[in-house]
Structure formats: C-alpha cells, structure tokens
Amino acid sequence: MDKKKIPVSAGRIAVKVDDLTVAYNYKPVLWDIDLEIPEGVLMAIVGPNGAGKSTLIKSILGILKPIAGSVSIYNQPYEKQRSLVAYVPQKGSVDWDFPTTALDVVMMGTYGSLGWIKRPGQKEKKAALEALEKVGMLPFKGRQISQLSGGQQQRIFLARALVQNASIYFMDEPFQGVDATTEIAIINILKELRKAGKTVIVVHHDLQTVPEYFDWVTFLNVKKIATGPVKDIFNDDNLTKTYGINYKVSIQE
Amino acid sequence: MSSAQIEIQLIASVVAIACAIPGTFLVLRKMAMISDAISHSILPGIVIGFFITQDLNSPLLIFLAALTGIITVVLVEYIQKTGLVKEDTAIGLVFPTLFSIGVILIAKNANDVHLDVDAVLLGELAFAPFDRLLIAGADVGPKALWVIGSILIISVILLIAFFKELKVSTFDKGLAASLGFSPAIIHYGLMGVSSITTVGAFDAVGAILVVALMIAPAATAYLLTTNLKHMLIYAICFGVFSAISGYWLAHSLDASIAGSITTMLGLLFLAVYLFAPTKGVIAVMYREKQQRTEVSLLTFLLHLRNHTEERERHVNHLNEHINWQKVRSKTVLDLALKNNMIKFDKNIVSLTEKGNNFTSQAIDYIITNEDSKIEHMKEDFFLFRG
Ligand SMILES: Nc1ncnc2c1ncn2[C@@H]1O[C@H](COP(=O)(O)OP(=O)(O)OP(=O)(O)O)[C@@H](O)[C@H]1O
Numbered sequence: 001m002d003k004k005k006i007p008v009s010a011g012r013i014a015v016k017v018d019d020l021t022v023a024y025n026y027k028p029v030l031w032d033i034d035l036e037i038p039e040g041v042l043m044a045i046v047g048p049n050g051a052g053k054s055t056l057i058k059s060i061l062g063i064l065k066p067i068a069g070s071v072s073i074y075n076q077p078y079e080k081q082r083s084l085v086a087y088v089p090q091k092g093s094v095d096w097d098f099p100t101t102a103l104d105v106v107m108m109g110t111y112g113s114l115g116w117i118k119r120p121g122q123k124e125k126k127a128a129l130e131a132l133e134k135v136g137m138l139p140f141k142g143r144q145i146s147q148l149s150g151g152q153q154q155r156i157f158l159a160r161a162l163v164q165n166a167s168i169y170f171m172d173e174p175f176q177g178v179d180a181t182t183e184i185a186i187i188n189i190l191k192e193l194r195k196a197g198k199t200v201i202v203v204h205h206d207l208q209t210v211p212e213y214f215d216w217v218t219f220l221n222v223k224k225i226a227t228g229p230v231k232d233i234f235n236d237d238n239l240t241k242t243y244g245i246n247y248k249v250s251i252q253e
Numbered sequence: 254m255s256s257a258q259i260e261i262q263l264i265a266s267v268v269a270i271a272c273a274i275p276g277t278f279l280v281l282r283k284m285a286m287i288s289d290a291i292s293h294s295i296l297p298g299i300v301i302g303f304f305i306t307q308d309l310n311s312p313l314l315i316f317l318a319a320l321t322g323i324i325t326v327v328l329v330e331y332i333q334k335t336g337l338v339k340e341d342t343a344i345g346l347v348f349p350t351l352f353s354i355g356v357i358l359i360a361k362n363a364n365d366v367h368l369d370v371d372a373v374l375l376g377e378l379a380f381a382p383f384d385r386l387l388i389a390g391a392d393v394g395p396k397a398l399w400v401i402g403s404i405l406i407i408s409v410i411l412l413i414a415f416f417k418e419l420k421v422s423t424f425d426k427g428l429a430a431s432l433g434f435s436p437a438i439i440h441y442g443l444m445g446v447s448s449i450t451t452v453g454a455f456d457a458v459g460a461i462l463v464v465a466l467m468i469a470p471a472a473t474a475y476l477l478t479t480n481l482k483h484m485l486i487y488a489i490c491f492g493v494f495s496a497i498s499g500y501w502l503a504h505s506l507d508a509s510i511a512g513s514i515t516t517m518l519g520l521l522f523l524a525v526y527l528f529a530p531t532k533g534v535i536a537v538m539y540r541e542k543q544q545r546t547e548v549s550l551l552t553f554l555l556h557l558r559n560h561t562e563e564r565e566r567h568v569n570h571l572n573e574h575i576n577w578q579k580v581r582s583k584t585v586l587d588l589a590l591k592n593n594m595i596k597f598d599k600n601i602v603s604l605t606e607k608g609n610n611f612t613s614q615a616i617d618y619i620i621t622n623e624d625s626k627i628e629h630m631k632e633d634f635f636l637f638r639g
C-alpha cells in the first residue's frame with residue numbers, strides 16, 4: 001500500500017496528540033491531553049474504568065469529534081493517514097448476532113484500502129485467510145461470530161486488524177476475557193508486530209503484566225499522568241496518582 | 254387471470270422487493286420502529302406536496318414527503334440526544350405530532366380532494382391498476398408500477414454499489430468510521446431510501462402494509478441464515494410470496510388485499526419462528542432435550558469408568574445411585590447400547606473399547622477445553638455442537 005508515506009528513520013513520532021479535550025454532552029471526560037507516541041513502541045494505556053482510555057483512542061481515530069485540540073499521525077491529520085492505522089475495538093461494541101461469518105469480519109479489515117464502492121475480491125480473501133491462520137482461527141472461518149467463544153471473538157478482531165496491514169495498531173483491551181494461552185498467543189503477535197517496526201498501542205488492565213509485555217506506558221485518568229518507557233516511569237508514584245489509592249498496599253490485601 | 258389481477262400482483266411484488274431491501278438493514282440496525290414513524294410522519298409532507306403539485310404521484314411530492322421522513326429521523330435523534338428520554342419515547346413523541354399536523358392540514362384544506370386518512374393508512378391495491386400512466390396519449394401501464402419500479406431500480410443500484418459500506422457500518426460503526434466510511438452519511442442515505450420507498454409505496458398499498466413489508470420479511474429471513482446476502486434474498490422471496498399469496502387469499506375470502514398480505518406475512522413469520530432449523534423454537538427445544546440426554550450419557554459413562562468395583566456397576570445400583578427417573582435411565586442405557594459404548598454381563602454394566610475411547614476423548618475436551626480437539630467430535634456428538 002502507501003509504503004512511501006511511512007518514514008523509515010528511527011525516532012520519529014508516530015502519533016501526536018495536542019491539547020485534546022473530549023466531552024460527552026459538554027461534560028469533559030478527557031482534559032487537555034498532550035501525548036507523543038514514538039514509532040516502534042509497544043505501549044500500554046493504563047487507568048481505572050471510566051478514565052477515558054477508549055475515548056482517547058476513539059478521538060485519535062476520528063470516531064469522536066473532540067471539542068478542542070488536534071491529533072496527527074506521522075505529522076499529518078488522521079484523515080490523510082487512514083491506511084496507516086488499524087483498530088481493534090473494545091468488546092461488545094459490535095452486534096454479535098449480525099449475520100456474518102468469522103472470515104467475513106476479517107475481510108472487513110480490507111475495506112479501508114478498497115475505498116468506497118469497490119468490492120473485495122480474491123486478493124482480499126487470501127489476505128483474510130492468512131490473517132486467520134496467523135491467529136489460529138482458520139478452522140472457524142465459516143462460523144457465525146456469536147457462536148465463537150469470547151477469546152475466539154477477540155482473535156477474530158485481531159486478525160481483522162492484521163489484515164489492514166497498518167503501521168499503527170490501536171487495541172482496546174484485547175486481553176479482556178481471554179485465557180492464559182490466548183493471552184500469550186496475542187502478546188506474541190503484538191511483539192512480532194513491534195519487531196516489524198510497527199507501533200502498537202494497547203489499553204491494558206492487568207498492571208502485573210505491564211513490565212513483561214510492554215516497553216512503553218501511558219498513565220491516564222481524565223488527564224494524562226505520565227508517559228514514557230516502562231522501566232523509567234512504571235512506579236508506585238504514578239500508579240498511586242492514576243488509581244487514587246496506595247497501589248502497593250492494595251495489592252498486598 | 255385478468256390483466257388487472259396480474260397488474261395488482263405485479264405492483265404488490267415490486268413493492269415487496271423495494272421494501273425488503275431497506276427493511277433488511279433497518280431490522281439489523283434494530284430500527285424497525287423508525288420505519289413505522291416514517292410511514293406516519295410523512296403525511297404532512299404528502300399533504301403539502303399535494304397542495305403544490307395537485308398530483309399524488311409527482312416526483313416533487315415524493316421528494317417533499319421523503320424529506321419529512323428524514324426530518325422525523327433527525328428530530329428523533331435530537332430528542333434522544335438530550336438524554337431525557339429513550340429512543341422509543343422519542344419516536345412516540347415525534348410521529349404522532351407530525352401525523353396529526355398532516356391530519357389537520359387535510360381536514361382544513363383537502364376535504365374535497367382525493368386524499369383522506371384511510372387512503373393514506375390502508376391504501377387500496379385493488380384500485381391501483383385504474384390509475385394509468387399515459388405517455389403521449391399511449392397507455393404504458395399503471396402509474397404505481399412506474400413509480401415504485403423506478404424507486405426499486407434506484408435502491409438496487411445503491412445496494413449493489415454500497416453493499417460493503419452498509420454492511421460494515423451496520424455491523425461495526427467504529428470500524429466504519431475509522432476506515433473513512435462515514436456512518437452518518439450511510440445512516441441518512443438508508444433513511445432517505447426508506448422514506449422514498451415508503452412514500453412511493455403508500456399510495457398503492459397504504460402505510461401499514463409498507464411497514465409490514467419492510468420489517469416482517471427481514472425479521473423472518475433473520476431467523477434462517479447467518480449470511481447477509483442470503484438474508485436479503487430470503488427477505489425478498491418472503492415479501493413476494495406473501496404479496497402474491499395474500500392477493501389470492503383476499504380474492505378467495507373477498508377481503509382487503511393489504512390485510513390479507515399482512516396476514517400472510519404474520520403466518521410466514523410464525524411458521525419460520527416455530528420450524529426454523531437452527532433458531533426455531535422447536536429446533537431449540539429438540540436440541541436442548543438431545544443435549545440433556547447426551548450430558549446424561551456422558552455422566553453415566555464417566556461413572557462406569559471411574560468405578561472398577563462390580564458392585565458399583567450393577568444395574569440395580571445404577572438406578573438408585575445416579576438417581577434418575579426410570580424413563581431417563583432407560584433412554585440413556587438404550588443410547589449407550591445402540592452406540593456400542595457399553596455391554597452387559599450378568600447385570601453388570603461395563604464399557605466397551607469404543608465407549609472407553611469416547612469417554613477419554615470427552616474428558617480430554619472438558620479438561621483442556623481445546624477447540625481443535627472437538628472439531629471432529631462435533632460431527633457425531635450432538636453435545637458439542639454450537
Ligand atoms: N457515549 C457516551 N455518552 C456519555 N458518556 C460516555 C459515553 N461513553 C463514555 N462515556 C463516559 O466517559 C468516560 C470515559 O469513558 P471511556 O469509555 O473512555 O472509559 P475507559 O477508560 O475506556 O473505561 P473502561 O476501562 O471501563 O473501558 C466515562 O465516565 C463514561 O461514563
């Protein structure tokens with residue numbers, strides 16, 4: 001695809017958020033966010049329920065209109081860089097009883113590169129099958145999606161993002177409700193993406209695994225608390241600021 | 254069959270197809286109520302359009318009325334967005350208001366013309382063939398057929414062109430937005446087509462039948478398939494079938510055609526609801542019964558495997574130990590025997606080799622919960638299916 005638009009030099013900023021404020025019904029849920037995500041990191045966004053993590057991702061992707069601030073992907077507005085970005089929504093944001101199969105859902109990932117009106121063909125189907133294979137879901141390609149387990153559904157959505165062949169991946173809680181094996185399978189795929197130079201941004205709830213899975217982290221609770229390398233900023237101080245309780249104590253209880 | 258009869262069936266069928274296309278997406282978007290709202294609230298649009306054009310089939314009138322339909326949708330969404338009331342309440346507020354404005358307009362100004370509330374709500378298919386379209390003095394067929402036929406052609410073209418966009422935005426709005434397919438454009442496009450279809454069809458078949466033809470065939474098709482294209486095709490077939498069979502029902506009972514078509518739609522839905530192969534009530538009940546028996550069978554086999562002592566495997570003991578009713582034990586025992594899973598030896602039950610294998614596989618699955626393990630078992634073992 002638009003490979004020429006992807007800068008090769010290291011140290012570039014993949015996603016830049018400036019003074020972003022987002023509100024539902026004029027009640028701000030994200031407040032003046034500044035954020036720079038360097039290219040090639042595997043980043044966790046952590047924060048309590050209702051902190052605005054999903055909202056942040058949705059406004060970066062232009063699904064929500066912010067009341068102030070701007071977002072750029074490789075120094076360009078999102079609208080121009082759509083083909084560089086893939087998105088795995090938080091579970092439950094789709095209609096599971098929709099008459100569609102696993103393969104069909106994965107194929108939807110190719111729609112973006114097709115644009116309006118043009119329809120998917122053999123090439124798109126082949127890409128979708130390969131993505132299904134990668135996440136180990138090939139045997140289920142003909143299944144209606146509500147007949148898949150929660151973890152399997154999550155893998156289908158991962159495959160749909162993979163097929164977009166993007167440079168930046170946003171994933172909203174991909175580990176929600178998956179078992180340990182699937183979690184490892186997913187994280188391995190994410191690490192592979194990072195190895196291939198992609199930027200991966202994941203909303204994550206399990207604080208224990210942050211140091212093991214990720215190399216970059218953003219603490220968020222309505223305002224941005226901190227962002228940077230896990231080894232530098234993943235500490236009690238930031239956790240306490242984000243979660244509002246003495247985190248260490250609460251883990252011991 | 255007289256040519257009027259053929260034309261009535263043709264008009265009804267074309268209306269059915271034109272309604273089934275937007276109807277399928279309305280059902281999938283859980284917006285069935287919206288079509289009801291549109292069908293009523295277009296009345297003021299029709300009345301105003303009629304004052305201007307003096308012609309119920311003029312394109313301007315159709316356009317004005319469709320605009321009222323879209324205004325309905327916008328108003329409903331606006332009221333809903335205030336967060337004060339739910340969507341159904343918002344619909345309930347908007348359409349009676351617009352509808353009554355239409356009724357008042359008719360009462361005040363159109364008393365003497367061919368436009369009354371009954372005609373709008375119920376339509377009269379039987380009269381449709383008498384309103385002919387004349388081009389340069391030549392009769393080219395019933396007007397209604399031309400109007401609704403043109404609308405059908407437009408919606409088929411739109412459907413084919415934007416099928417992928419409709420699908421992705423109905424299934425996953427967020428993805429559609431992030432891929433650059435504006436869900437708002439698609440939403441209002443669909444609302445526009447639904448409104449135009451409703452307006453185009455109401456004169457021939459009435460607003461109530463339009464709603465029924467939009468929702469019922471799609472809802473029926475929804476029970477039968479897991480493929481969107483098939484759902485569309487089934488919905489179209491059900492609509493056409495109900496239209497034609499409804500016509501003949503009305504013919505033989507000397508009843509209202511619209512009423513009979515609606516009745517057929519209802520009966521068809523009921524039949525599918527009861528007898529659909531996977532989602533139907535009877536299939537679900539049968540499957541549950543089957544699964545219960547198979548769980549029992551598995552429990553029974555596990556018991557046999559876990560107890561090597563003969564005492565535990567004596568027929569009498571099994572009856573009281575597993576604590577099932579006579580009938581149930583008998584069904585389970587028969588099933589196990591029929592499948593060569595157990596054998597009797599002087600009233601002592603034991604597993605055959607096949608039974609032993611099967612039990613190990615089942616345990617394997619239950620413990621590891623690994624999907625690849627059961628994929629082949631699904632063929633011969635009901636319990637693991639879906
Ligand atoms: N559609 C909406 N309308 C109004 N308020 C909303 C809407 N969606 C989210 N909110 C509110 O915005 C805030 C942030 O929500 P968001 O979904 O971004 O949280 P989150 O950090 O993703 O939480 P979680 O961990 O539970 O997924 C919450 O207080 C929520 O109640």
Ligand SMILES: [Mg+2]
Binds near residue numbers: 054055172
């Ligand atoms: Mg969230």
